[in-house]
Each structure stands twice: as C-alpha cells, then as structure tokens.
Amino acid sequence: MATWIDVGQLDDIPKQGARVVSTRSGNIAIFRTKQDDIFAIRDECPHKKGPLSQGIVHDKKVTCPLHNWNINLETGQAIAPDEGSTPCFKSRVIDGIISILL
C-alpha cells in the first residue's frame, strides 16, 4: 500500500532547485520551482539515466545535465522533439512539510 512519507521542509530545497530522497530502489528527485511548486520524479533522465536533480530548473521543467534534454516535471515526459518519460510520484506540501506518496 502506498503511503505518504514526509521527506523534509519546503525551505530545505532552494527555489529553482532540487534535492534527492534516496530509497532502496534508487533516488527520487524533489524539485522546487520558482513559484514553490513541488514535484517528485525518478532521478533518471529517460535518455541515458542522467541525474535530473542536478539539472537547471526553469518554469516547470528541468534540463538534464548530461545531454540537455528537457523534462516536464508535471508529467515526467521529455519535451519534443525528444521522446521518453520518467516515472512521477505524487507529492504535497502541508504546513511547509513536503511528503511524497510511496
């Protein structure tokens, strides 16, 4: 059964930045946009598994640091003309606490 797990505070992540939650099945990247939206996606680019958490965050997108693919943080989809997707996780922020559904 999936459960909500607290992973940290909103202010633990810089605006336009990301940090990882490490799990036994790999890293999950938690992104914080300029407008304080929070997104959680698998920390792997669909292209060559680049760590998306290390990319530059702009609008609701991240640019992979390895080969500059752009990934939509809302859907995990690569932005055209690139193709592919990365699994997303549900996330929420209550009273400044970020939790994700695992």
Add this chain to the structure above:
Amino acid sequence: MKEKLVLIGNGMAGMRTIEELLAIDTDLYDITVFGDEPYGNYNRILLSPVLAGEKTIDEILLNDEQWYQDNHITLHKGQAIRKINRSQRKLSTAKGQEFDYDRLLIATGSKPFMIPIPGKDLEGVIGFRDIADVNTMLSASEQYKKAIVIGGGLLGLEAANGLLQRGMDVTVVHLMDYLMERQLDQAAAQMLLQSLQQKGLNFLLKTSTEAILGNEQGQVQGIRFSGGDELEADLVVMAVGIRPNIELAQQAGIYCEKGVVVNDTLQTYDPRIYAVGECVQHRGQVYGLVAPLFEQAKVCANHLAQIGFARYQGSMLSTKLKVTGIDLFSAGDFHGDEDTETILFQDPAGGIYKKIVVKDNQIKGAVLYGDTIDGAWYFQLMRENANIQDIRQSLLFGQSHLGDSGHGDENRAAKLPDSAEICGCNGVCKGDIIQAITNKGLFTLEDVRAHTKASSSCGSCTGLVEQILAVTLGGDYSATPKEKPICKCTDYTHDQVREAIRQQKLISIGKVMEYLEWRSVDGCATCRPALNYYLISTWPEQAKDEAQSRFINERAHANIQKDGTFSVIPRMLGGMVKPDELRAIADVVDKFNIPEMKVTGGQRIDLLGVKKHELPAVWRDLGKAGLISGHAYGKAMRTVKTCVGSEWCRFGTQNSTRLGIRLEELTWGSWMPHKFKLAVSGCPRNCAEATIKDFGVVCVDSGYELHIGGNGGVKVRATDLLCKVETEEQTLEYCAAFIQIYREQARYLERTAPWVERVGLSYIKQQVVEDTEQRQALHQRFLISQKYAQIDPWAERAKGMEQHEFVPLKQVG
C-alpha cells in the same frame, strides 16, 4: 469572442507565420486558411527533388489535414478568394461564399512569368511552380522524349536536371552567354556548364525564342528561335522568372508596386491586413527565394500576437543549386567593379573555383564552386561587415578547417554517400540528416540540431550540416540570422542584453528579465547561465552569483561524470607539485575509495568517481595540505601549463615555471565567457604548447612573446602574436588586460579563438598594446574583479556552506 484571423494562401510563408503565432499564443485568434491548391501545406522548395525522383510528394508535405484539425484551424483547400471587401471586412470565394475577418494575412506567393510569344498557351507549355506543374512534367516524361527548358537560371536548371533524371532528352535554351548570370560569374558558370553537359544536358546559349510551335490539336511540337532555326519538343518549361501574385490585393485597393508594399512589421497600407512571402515588396525589394520568409514570418507573428518589438529589416541572400552532386554557392555582389578587389582560387582540374570580392577590407560577394564548405562563413562575415584585413591571406583556405577533429578532412558534403558519418559525437549519418530535413520539414540549423542531435555537441560538423541543409533545400535554406537572440525566451542578442545590464545597472537575473520583458517564467538552461555570467562580470562588487542559474559543475565545483559521480582536480600552480601535496592526494584516494586517478593534459591530477555527498570531506582533506579548487569544471581560468625553463633545461631562456606560477596566482578563480587556458614555454621549442592556448607565452632570450586566441580542441587554431614584452611584470599586466577585455566583450560560450576572429586581431592590439591607458584600466578592473573571485570555493564548502547541495534530503528504507 476571439478575433478572426484569415490567411489567404496555404503556402510556406503564410503557414510559417501561423506556426510562429501558435508557438507564442494558441488562443488569440480563430484561424481560417484558404488555399488554391487541393493539398495541405507542402514544402515548395523540394519540388525539384520530387521531379528528379529523389522524393515523393508525400515526403514534402509539411502539415497534413490532421495538423489543421489538431490546432483548431479551419482549412478551405482548393478554394480561391476572389474579392476582399475592406470596408465590411469580408472575403468572398470563387463559389460565392462570404467570410468575415478581423485581421487578414495575404500570402499569395508568386506566379511564373510566361514570355508573351506566340504559342505560349499551347498544351504542354508550362511553368515550374507547383505540384500540378510537376505532375504535368512527370506524365510528359512517361509519354514523350524531348523537352526544352527556356531559362538557364536556378529554377530552369533544376527543372532540366529533373527531366533528365526522368529519362528525357533535355535542351536548355538561355538568352545570356552563360548560365545563372544572376548568381555566377563567367568562370564558375563555365565549370557548371561542363559538369551539366557531362550529366547529359544540352545547352543553347545566347539564344532567344521567337515562337512556340504546335500542331492542330493545340499540342506543342517545338520552338523557333529568332534566327529562324527550329527545335522539336513535346514539352516546354518556361523558367525565366517569377512575378509576385498581387492581383487580389490590387483589386482590393491595397497599395502595390512590384509587390504588395509592407512596412517593417509586415503590415500593408491597411493596418488590419498583413502580407508575407514572395508577394510582398519591402523597402523596395521583392524576394524570389524562401529564406527571407522565415524572418518575415517571425516578425509578423510577433506583431499579430501583440508582443512584437521586432522589425524586419530586409534579408541578404545566398544561393545554392539543388542538383545532386554539384556544389555551388554564391552571395552578394560577386562581379565587383573598379573600386573592389578580387581574391581568386582556381583549380579547374580539381573542379574547384573560389572568388571573393572585397571592398575596404569587407567582403561584398562570393562565388564558390566545387568546395562550398566555407560559404556560410563568408556569408556571415559579409553580413556582419567584418573587417577581414587580419585574415586576408588565409581567407580563401577557409575557417581553419584543416585538422578539425571528428570527421576526417571531409569538406564536400554533396559528394559524400548517405552512409557517411557527419556528426562523430552523436553518430549521425548524412542520410539521417537528409531524411529529417525532408520528412520533418526542417529549415534551420537549430531545427536539425533539435531533431537529429547532429552538430549539437562539439559543433565541429556544423559546416557540413549547414552544407547538407543547403544542398537539400537549395538556395532556400535559412541561414543563421546575423545575430541570434540568446535563446527562445527573448529576441535580444547577447550584446544587447549585456548593454542593458551595463546601461541600466541591472544587478540580478530577475531584474534583467523584468526590464527586457523575458517571454518565459524564469528563463531556461541556456539564458540563465549567460545572464549570471554577464551580471557577475559586469558588476563584480554588486551582483549576487546565483547558484541555481549555474550548470551543475559550477554549482557543485566538480565535474559531473556520466554515472552521476564527480571528478575532482586540485590546483597545482604552474603544474608544480610538492611531496606533501602528492601524499595528501594519495591519502584521499585511499580514504574515500576513489576508483581512478589520471594526469590531465593541463598538467594536473584528476580524481575520478567521487560520490557527491563526499565532496566536501574530500576537499577538507585536500585543503589541509594547501590544495585548493582547480576550477577544471568551470567556464573559468583553468590551468597554466609550463615547461621546466631556464632553471633546468639547457635550452631554456627564461624562468618559465616561475612566470607560470605568477600568472596562475594572478588569474585563478576568474570566471570567463568560456574555459580559458594558459601556457608558458621557456624557449621557442615550445614544449608547453603555448601557441594553442587562449593566452600563451613563448620566452626568448630578449624577453617574452605574448600569443592569444589559440585552441587545441575541435578546431585547431594556432595563436596570433599579440606583441613582445621585456619583463615578467609587463607579461602579467598584458595578460590581465587581455583577459579582462575578453571577459567584458566576448559573448557567453564564445572561446577566445572565434572571438579574436570576429573582432579582429588589430582591434585587440589597439586596445591592449597601443592604448596604454586602456590597458592599465583593463588591468585595474581585472584586479578588482579578482578580489571577489579569488575565494576558494572548496574551503568554504568543506566548512559547511551550501550543505543542501551535497546531502540527500532524506534516506527512506
């Protein structure tokens, strides 16, 4: 209620404008499109390959009907508009239907000019303009044998080549004494004539046509020349030129001259009505090629979307011929006159001809035959009015292509087989690129990069890719505009943005985006690092360095590797190292189980495979031995490479290691537009390879030669000699001044080699060598900037700064 936008003309210009508009705003207008032809929008410039049997019509469709539906556009194909009623803002079709508009876009293109001679209306006499013409030619080629093409220009030769490929016996009749006189000079035209004759085409030059002859059924039989001679033909193609199609606009009382007259925002004299493409006349100029429409479409779309400050200021054109196996390029005034000079290279046996026309040290025109790889470069120099004085001697030999890595020494894309690898980084073949261009409707280098990845990594194959674009699309490919915007978030160029930062004293990325009305929420991965650099280099004392706008390497102060680990390279001034430092490095490698070590080309030691969360601890241990960040990860001053010099070497003339250490002490930590490498060689044997560095010193007995703008990477470029000085102190001052002018004036991600070529060695000499005051001022500004830059980022982070960058947010399970 949304406003109604109606497009008349479902061709490339109109539809490109609609696409540009949709890219900005999908919701502003109800869009309706009328097209004469019974097809979706297709790529007219690829009709020649269709005729030649190299492509099918399906392959050249740009937008099928599904696309119009998906984008909520109403398409009326095969429906011509007969009348525009401007006072009521209504259109009527040939069938008598009426439609309203709020804004109207006229893109009716052009019509082939048919010479007014007897017989021009006979069956089998056609122009070369649309799919219907191509179909007529194709069915003629199946039934008949003999074809005549009147007109030996670009279009005529492409038609003739196509018919030849289809098995017809083709004669080209041309009024002038050589082919393509508007694009070629006589020598190049002669070479072209010979290769076309070898392919099997027949030519009648200096020949004018008096009449076209037909039989009683009205079917063409042949033509008669003005001398009275006759020649048999079953098909006559007139390709003597095109005329803007302006009848509809004229009837509606819209002001026209040769074309529909438009202003810099592509509006006609009726401001609700816009016009783009071959039907327009802009600043007195009518364009018959497709390239200008891309610039027009962008400006027009911006204006329709009500966000435009961009203006269309006219296009400069270059031409290529779409005949397989023939490489030909021309641009500008290639004939010259008594005020111009000509630089010429002629090798008839090798099939190469190059001519550049120069006036006041600027390129005015060029004709290339056989080897056209540098066409794009000459064209760029021409459009930028670049001063070529410094590169005059090597101009004809191209942009230092010799020895480029990644694709051998191949520079003639047209002759390569489809299986030839063009992009060595991403493994993209010529065939892949051609397929993407035709199947996906690509027109620009940017398009090709996005879809195929060719030329998107190291860029060494850019010339070849541009050539393939040009060969595939002919004269119509869209050359990169003169100065490109930084990225898709803005229309401003690097230079304009930097000027605004300086003039308006903007000190944060947010302020820049606000002042210059950035289109995106908070920029993108291209503009943010550029803006950050411009801010910290312009206002070192005030601007805050914004970590989230830096690429990961500069944010984490180490190089990300493909598996997500990092590499760490400590600084070793001048490449000199002490036993304690080596011991500390060895201990760190053991303690943190770092998998591999390597000696780098810049005389440093690289520790590969460090886990990100261990970086601060690694740095703490290295720092205890006095080792600081080597900045091998940044667009920054990297290393000073040295030889052992006069201290040890029997040939050494000066103490090159001491000078190298002093240079590195002066310059370390400085952020640059791109990476920046230095070297000092103790004698002209140049063991430190100083002449392929951004700043290189070659010691001689009487002093120090200072070299600039070298590069040992993708494009090998030897340095230019800046000047010779007598002392180490002078060397340091000149070095700082050179670095500072590069930091202040080069564009982000522009290395010194292309920058020096762009602004010219003379300019840099004048600023750094001849103008003493200027040099001292540059030197001073560099020292001020260094006060803020020379803080070891490793030491700070070892003490706990920016911990969030290195530590996971949480461990689960």
